[in-house]
Structure formats: C-alpha cells, structure tokens
Amino acid sequence: MALGDSLIIKSGWHRSSLFCLRLHPSPPPLTLNAPLVDIRGLTFGYGKGRPILDGVTLSIARGQVTAIMGASGGGKTTLLRLIGGQVRAQVGEVRLAAPLNRPDREPEDVGRMDLTQLYEARRRMGMLFQFGALFTDLSVFDNVAFPLREHTNLPESLVRDIVLMKLHAVGLRGARDLMPSEISGGMARRVALARAIALDPELVMYDEPFAGLDPISLGTAARLIRRLNDTMGLTSIVVSHDLDETFQIADRVIVLAHGKVAADGTPDEVRHSSDELVSQFVSARPDGPVKFHYPATDVAVDFGPPGAQSAAGTSGATGGAPR
Ligand SMILES: Nc1ncnc2c1ncn2[C@@H]1O[C@H](COP(=O)(O)OP(=O)(O)OP(=O)(O)O)[C@@H](O)[C@H]1O
Ligand SMILES: [Mg+2]
Numbered sequence: 001m002a003l004g005d006s007l008i009i010k011s012g013w014h015r016s017s018l019f020c021l022r023l024h025p026s027p028p029p030l031t032l033n034a035p036l037v038d039i040r041g042l043t044f045g046y047g048k049g050r051p052i053l054d055g056v057t058l059s060i061a062r063g064q065v066t067a068i069m070g071a072s073g074g075g076k077t078t079l080l081r082l083i084g085g086q087v088r089a090q091v092g093e094v095r096l097a098a099p100l101n102r103p104d105r106e107p108e109d110v111g112r113m114d115l116t117q118l119y120e121a122r123r124r125m126g127m128l129f130q131f132g133a134l135f136t137d138l139s140v141f142d143n144v145a146f147p148l149r150e151h152t153n154l155p156e157s158l159v160r161d162i163v164l165m166k167l168h169a170v171g172l173r174g175a176r177d178l179m180p181s182e183i184s185g186g187m188a189r190r191v192a193l194a195r196a197i198a199l200d201p202e203l204v205m206y207d208e209p210f211a212g213l214d215p216i217s218l219g220t221a222a223r224l225i226r227r228l229n230d231t232m233g234l235t236s237i238v239v240s241h242d243l244d245e246t247f248q249i250a251d252r253v254i255v256l257a258h259g260k261v262a263a264d265g266t267p268d269e270v271r272h273s274s275d276e277l278v279s280q281f282v283s284a285r286p287d288g289p290v291k292f293h294y295p296a297t298d299v300a301v302d303f304g305p306p307g308a309q310s311a312a313g314t315s316g317a318t319g320g321a322p323r
Contacts, residue, residue, distance in 0.1 A: 034062070034097055034107075035059035035060055035061050035062065035097065036060050036061070036062045036096070036097050036202065036203055036235045037059065037060040037083055037094065037095070037096055037097070037203070037237075038059045038060075038093075038094075038095040038097070038107060039056060039057060039058050039059065039060075039079075039082075039083075039092070039093070039094050039095070040057050040092055040093045040095065041055050041056075041057055041091060041092035041093070042055070042056040042057070042082065042089050042091070042092035042093070042094065043055055043056075043089060043090050043091040043092055044075075044078060044082060044087065044089045044090055045090065046078075046087075050259075051090075051259055052074075052075040052078050052259060053075045053078060053079060053082075053089075053256075053259050054258075054259030054260060055091075055092070055259075055260065056079070056092070056256070056259070056260065056261055057092075057261065058254055058261055058264060060203075060235060060237060061235070061251070061252070062097075062235050063229075063233065063234075063235055064229075064235060064236070064251040064252055065225065065226060065229050065236045065238060065249055065250050065251050065252075066235075066236070066237050066238070066250065066251065066252045066253075066254060067237075067238045067239075067240060067246045067247075067249075067250035067252070067253045067254065067267075068080075068237060068238070068239045068254050068256065069239075069240065069241070069243075069246065069253060069254070069255050069256070069281065070255050070256035070257050070262070070281065071257065071281065072241075074256045074257060074258075074259075075256055075259060076207070076239040076256060077207055077239065079239075079256070080127070080205045080207055080237065080239060082094055082110070082111070083096075083110065083125075083203075083205065083237070084110075084122060084125055084127060084205065085110045085111070085113060085118045085121060085122065088110075088111040089111050092111075093109045093111065094109060094110040094111055095107040095108065095109055095110075096108055096109075096110050096121055096124075099124065099202065100202075108121075123151060123199060123201075124201055124202045124203060125201050125202070125203045125204070125205065126196035126197050126198075126199065126201035126203070126204040126205070127196055127204070127205045127207070128189075128192050128193055128196045128204070128205070128206045128207060128209055129192075129207055133180075133188075133192075134180040134188055134191055134192060134195075135180070136179075136180050136181065137179075138180075139176065139177055139178065139179055140167070140172065140175050140176050140177070140178050140179075140180070140183065140191050141163055141167070141176040141177065143180070143191055143192075143195055144163045144166055144167060144191065144194045144195045144198050145159050145160075145163045145198070146195065146198075147195060147198045147199050148162060148163070148198050148199065151199060152199070162198065163176070163194075163198070164176065166194040166195075166197055166198055167191075167194050169194065169197070169228060169231075169232075170190040170191070170193050170194045170224060170228075171190065171224075172187060172190055172191060172194065175187065175191075184217075185212055185213065185217075186213050186214070186217035186220070186221065189209060189213065189217075189221060190221070190224070193206075193209070193221075193224065193225075193228075197228065197232065197234075200232075201234070202234065202235060203234070203235045203236075203237070204228075204229075204234050204235075204236050204237070205236075205237045205239075206225060206236065206237065206238045206239065206240075207239045208239060208240060208241070209221055209225065209238065209240065210222065210240055210242045210245060210246075211241075218242065218245055219245065222242075222245040222246070222248065222249045223249070225238060225249060226249040238250065243282060243284065247267040247270075247271065248267075250267055251266070252264070252265065252266060252267075253265065253266070253267050253270040255270060255278050255281055255282075257277050257278075257281070258277075262275060262277050262278050262281075263275060263278040270282060
C-alpha cells in the first residue's frame, strides 16, 4: 500500500495533503501581502560591546525564500535568534504577523512576548540550526518524531504518519530506522530539515544549511528548500555563504554588513549592486571594505619581541589584557 493510501485510511486526509499537511484552515487572501516578519530599527549587542545589529529594518515576505548573507560574524545567526525570541533586542521591534487563520489579531513584537506567547510563536517556526546536530542516540525516525512528541499530544499512529510524510518529503523515508552514525552528513542535514518542518511551521529558518556539503548534495539541498517552501506554502529564511546556490533559490537577498542592511533586493539587483561593500561580497573578493580580521590589538603585542607590548600598547579594539 502506498504511503498516501495509508494516510487516507488512518486519518482521512486527502492524498494531495501528503506534502502540504497544514494544521491551519485555508488562508484568507487579504493578509497574504503583509510581511510575516517585520523588523524595525533593531539594535542588538551581546553585553556592553558595540552593537552587532545597529538600526536594522527589513521585512520577510510571506511565501518567499529570503536569503540573509554577509561576512562571518556579521550578525546573521543573531538575527535569526532575535526572530525566534532566543534573545531580545535593546532597541526596535521584531513584529511577527498573526497566523493567517487569525486575521483579527495584530502583529506582535517577539521581543515583548511573555513565555506563553513565545512558546506559541515558536510553534509557528522551524529552525535548522547552524551547528544543530541530530540526537545521536535516537534513530532517524525518532529524531523527526521528537518535536511532535515534545510539543503535541498526537497519538503515536498519527506521529508515525507525519514523520514518514516529512521523511518522504526530504527523500529519506527509507532511512527511518538508521542511526545518525549510519548516515552521511548530507543525509543528516535532510533529516534535520524533516525535523524542522515536523510541526508544520509557517516560517522555516535555515542557518547555513549547505555547510560541508559536496556540490551535488548542495544543489539537492537548495532545490529541496525551494520545493518545500512552495509545496508546503512556507516562508523561508536562508542564511548562507554559498552565493551561487543561494542566489538561485532566493526570491530576495539581504546583505548585512557592519550591523546594517547593505543590500536588499532580488538576486539580480544585489548581484549588480554598485555598492563597493556588496560588490566585494557577491564577487567574493578577499580585499575591500569587509576585513578578514576580527578587531584585535596590534600584532606586535602578541608576536613582537619583549618590550614591544608596551610600545604597541594594549588598548586595541578588543580591549583588556593580551592573552
Ligand atoms: N552568545 C554570544 N555571546 C557573545 N557574543 C556573541 C554570542 N554569539 C555571537 N556573538 C558575537 O556576535 C557577533 C555576530 O555573531 P553571529 O553568530 O550572529 O554571526 P554570523 O553572521 O552568524 O557569523 P557566521 O557567518 O560566522 O556564522 C560575533 O562577533 C560573535 O562573536
Ligand atoms: Mg552564523
């Protein structure tokens, strides 16, 4: 019996819902054009240092794949954490639109939500973490089932159907019984992806989904993100350094640099930007406004002859005593 058949028998779903099970009723069209996430004047820094994000304003359109790009350490992961409410901005807002089945509700600032609201908001988001690994002592099946068992009271038969459906969507239904140690890195990414969409989120945030993948797996993963976005009616944010693949699947590219939005447009617009910094980034030039080194004291402080430390001083950008 095909998976679709068993789904119909067990739960009464129509076959067409195989890839697009939604726990929400059909959306009213009116709110479709409003952004799902609207970020206004966002300033955030860890501790007392300089802000990582400094007055960032951008919006994430529903139904689109938005790429967030920029130099390492530029605050991309931090931006995702602000959207997910793991950290809260010092200034500005991260407005999350109400679910489509609640057009009566206004967008709410994630940074001001209490724990109950945050919990509810996070149920609407799936996250593929930058260094997020699978649980090594759980099978592929149990990894994907984990959020369902953790966050819902669904009966085990329904959990099974949903897990198999999500694994099917990433091409790994046949790998359900394998342990993470028995699958490749690329497969592990896809399992993590299936886990990220297990709760049928509206928004999926991918942090470096292509890191460490060979060119074929990379292309497959990129197309998968695009396909899932379109077939499941998702909104996707992809943080990535892989210019070619990301430009191919994104509707929109936002480049962050020096805490600000340096570019925001279609892949074509960003690719042909005349801004020096954006152009350095999209053409992957090592020299330009984006520096390779994290701010540090003068090299003489660390590597110079004895006495050079006091001559060079220790009041570099990172401050504190040299180590
Ligand atoms: N938990 C933390 N505490 C203090 N500083 C942090 C923390 N997390 C990140 N940072 C700092 O914030 C800055 C931005 O980090 P972030 O991880 O957002 O960058 P990124 O753009 O995702 O970089 P990459 O492309 O390398 O993943 C970096 O300078 C980093 O050192
Ligand atoms: Mg990061």
